[in-house]
Amino acid sequence: MDRTMDGQEGREREKRRNAAYRWIAAGLGAVMILSFFLPYITFVFRGLTYTVSGIQLAFVKGFWVVGPQQSGLVTIPLAVRASIVLGLLCAVGGFVLILLKKPVTAGLLFLLSGISPLLVMAASGAIQTAVTSLNVSQIELQFLWPFFCTLLGGLISSVLALRTQGTERLAESVFQVFACVSIGSVILLTVYIISAGLPAILQIGLTQFLLGESWRPASDIFGILPMILSSIVGTIGAIVLGVPVGILTAVFLSETASPRLAMLVRPAVELLAGIPSVIYGFFGMLVVVPVIRNMFPEHTIGDSLLAVILILAIMILPTIVSVTETSLRAVPAAYREASLALGATQTETIFKVTLPAAKSGILAGVILGVGRAIGETMAVIMVAGNVANMPTLLGTVRLLTTGIAMEMSYASGLHREALFAIGLVLFVFIMIVNLLFNYISKKGVQIHAE
């Protein structure tokens, strides 16, 4: 009897509390909407102060800046405009929906709206750069309190809105939000890479860019075929060397090593994965390169595709070993028993039953290794020689990654955009590798589910 009374009372109390949360959230939403119309950012330069409200950021075309030598229109980046408009719309939507008692959607909208000032902040760096390029120094950016109102109001009201659904829904929503953050970053990055890389490709011409054999930024010649081929050959070489070693190490660890020995070897291999790539580069510079130079003194200075392949082969080992070992361990003991009971030796069992049964997992490991090899930059820079030659085993090479890293610090104009375009090509490569990986690992799951 008492308990039901308590329950009813508890529900009543919760109802009242949720109503309160809803009203507070709605109030904060109203404040957010208002804040877009209040002064947002102050730009200070050359003794002058420009204060811009959120709504102005969205609709004003830009600032006409009169510099000491040159003057120009500093446009407000599209990203800033878009995020302001989106933020405002989301805030209004959230406000309406919370009053209509749709707290989950309202919460998400509030959150999006709260994120928009962060996007503005990120993109306003571009304004600063643009102003600086007009030789106006000492510019300052100040974000004003309405700016933070939007930010905090969005976060708090979204939590409150979701809170009216009870803690369980709140927790679910939080997970959802974090998932959205991850997906959002991927989408953002993809859009950014494409928008940054595509203009240069269009300007240079796709075939000239991808199939051009020489890279001479000074003469505006941008052909990246040597880099593409070097990246591909380097990766294939690393795979050819690293995969057999990695698979056999994994077989040793999971099938034949005594538990005690495996306990020594496994952490050692895993440690390889944790070593920073610049250390691999050191090793390559101080050991691998001189050895190659001494072996073929007539033909090479040491920095070469071969050195790249050797270093990458070592770097992909831990990935291949650990993924392969995991999938070998996942092979049911019954398969091994059945094979041994038929009179097969342990070696026959490993090569004819266990490894084939684990092949989808092993392939997944290899593809992860490919991904790592394609993307590796630092260690490669230190041993590749970095001349954009067509790949030969003992010649110096430049890979896609190193091509970007070598020149990014001083490139400007089309050259800079061409580097972004190389990034786009690299991105497409990695995408393909990852799609392949997903396809194969899904297939693996299907086989086991049968």
Next chain:
Amino acid sequence: MATKISIQNLDLFYNEFQALHGISLEVPENQITAFIGPSGCGKSTCLKTLNRMNDMITGCRIEGKVTIDGEDIYDPRTDVNLLRRRAGMVFQKPNPFPMSVYDNIAYGPRVHGIKNKGQLDQVVEKSLRSAALWDEVKDRLKKSALGLSGGQQQRLCIARALAVDPDILLMDEPTSALDPISTQKIEDLLDELRGQYTVIIVTHNMQQAARISDRTAFFLLGEVVEFTETKLMFEQPKDERTERYITGRFG
């Protein structure tokens, strides 16, 4: 009846734990011998000593003597792979390889050096026929064995064991994961194999032991309590513990 397998004073230890105590059994050739007993009594362990599958368990140690056709199988000179080829094993859960039906059967012969396609085809067909599975799978030899039903998979495993031409078949509760109809088929199959192979079957199902075996050994707490003709054991058990177990009054 000639003795095929002779176990003399077999003690088996898992590290400190003694799982088998002084087992002595004379298993006659080309008959079906059943091992029965409650769970954990050592019957499967005893079965696995006969093809040395216990070798793979770390900490497993054996004292005593096991001979097949008079040869000590724990002699250091024994070729374990040859032994396992002679003593095929069928496990509790059907465990076909994730390969085609054909490759499952051909696995053993290939491992033992048969490369000739015609010869392999012959072995596959013969083994599948012996396991009464040929008619059901002859049209899907190239399909994955994992697509077969549980009962078919288990008969496939029997066929796979037969394909390396053993003279002993060790079966570790081969029907415990199967439905009654599949069980019936396996029992019929065993009946047909009688007289050609020396079969030892571990079973929890006493009716099964009574139906198919010629001789039965009753295990209890790592010892053989009674080993005699099946008929005798089920009609006139000598030991009181045997009687209590087979009449279901075991406490």
